[in-house]
Amino acid sequence: NAGVTQTPKFQVLKTGQSMTLQCAQDMNHEYMSWYRQDPGMGLRLIHYSVGAGITDQGEVPNGYNVSRSTTEDFPLRLLSAAPSQTSVYFCASRAEAGTQPQHFGDGTRLSIL
Amino acid sequence: AQSVTQLDSQVPVFEEAPVELRCNYSSSVSVYLFWYVQYPNQGLQLLLKYLSGSTLVKGINGFEAEFNKSQTSFHLRKPSVHISDTAEYFCAVRGGGSEKLVFGKGTKLTVNP
Numbered sequence: 591n592a593g594v595t596q597t598p599k600f601q602v603l604k605t606g607q608s609m610t611l612q613c614a615q616d617m618n619h620e621y622m623s624w625y626r627q628d629p630g631m632g633l634r635l636i637h638y639s640v641g642a643g644i645t646d647q648g649e650v651p652n653g654y655n656v657s658r659s660t661t662e663d664f665p666l667r668l669l670s671a672a673p674s675q676t677s678v679y680f681c682a683s684r685a686e687a688g689t690q691p692q693h694f695g696d697g698t699r700l701s702i703l
Numbered sequence: 704a705q706s707v708t709q710l711d712s713q714v715p716v717f718e719e720a721p722v723e724l725r726c727n728y729s730s731s732v733s734v735y736l737f738w739y740v741q742y743p744n745q746g747l748q749l750l751l752k753y754l755s756g757s758t759l760v761k762g763i764n765g766f767e768a769e770f771n772k773s774q775t776s777f778h779l780r781k782p783s784v785h786i787s788d789t790a791e792y793f794c795a796v797r798g799g800g801s802e803k804l805v806f807g808k809g810t811k812l813t814v815n816p
Contacts, residue, residue, distance in 0.1 A: 625806075632793060
């Protein structure tokens with residue numbers, strides 16, 4: 591099973607560039623979410639989705655957009671990258687039942703120069 | 704809203720010694736609690752979860768955790784650690800009915816020979 595697949599694994603951008611981080615899951619999970627991980631900060635929720643066509647903001651949504659047109663995919667868009675968005679980004683998914691744990695991708699390391 | 708406090712940012716320990724990683728949470732509703740492990744340059748892997756029932760939860764790799772409702776704690780323990788347990792450990796909470804998984808800031812466990 592592929593599980594949660596994130597692409598790319600590494601990316602360097604210049605300030606002001608735009609980019610889309612891809613996330614796909616093959617487990618037919620309804621819930622998907624994006625986190626960013628910064629040293630000493632743990633994981634902070636950026637955006638999440640409870641199903642196709644439904645998204646909502648997390649703890650740190652500013653500067654990021656998401657959409658959910660299919661159950662499988664949940665891309666994260668940076669419209670105008672800033673150095674403060676340098677981070678490791680994780681996508682996660684889980685089944686609908688509230689007791690289910692999150693399954694995480696391997697992350698995307700993003701550097702904004 | 705839920706929050707999680709991991710009381711130690713770093714825990715050094717010698718191989719074969721016992722270890723306890725502390726986690727306290729705050730929530731006004733019933734919660735689901737999780738411990739995840741992150742090995743260097745990898746994503747997060749579920750160690751164990753508490754949903755309901757027995758307060759002592761056993762997970763993978765010999766780890767266990769005890770849910771204490773009165774003290775709002777969910778400490779992680781292992782009676783004898785190995786070098787391979789060196790990793791960062793994250794405690795996370797999701798309140799009943801909430802889609803958001805809130806993480807602590809993590810505890811870096813270093814097992815020395």
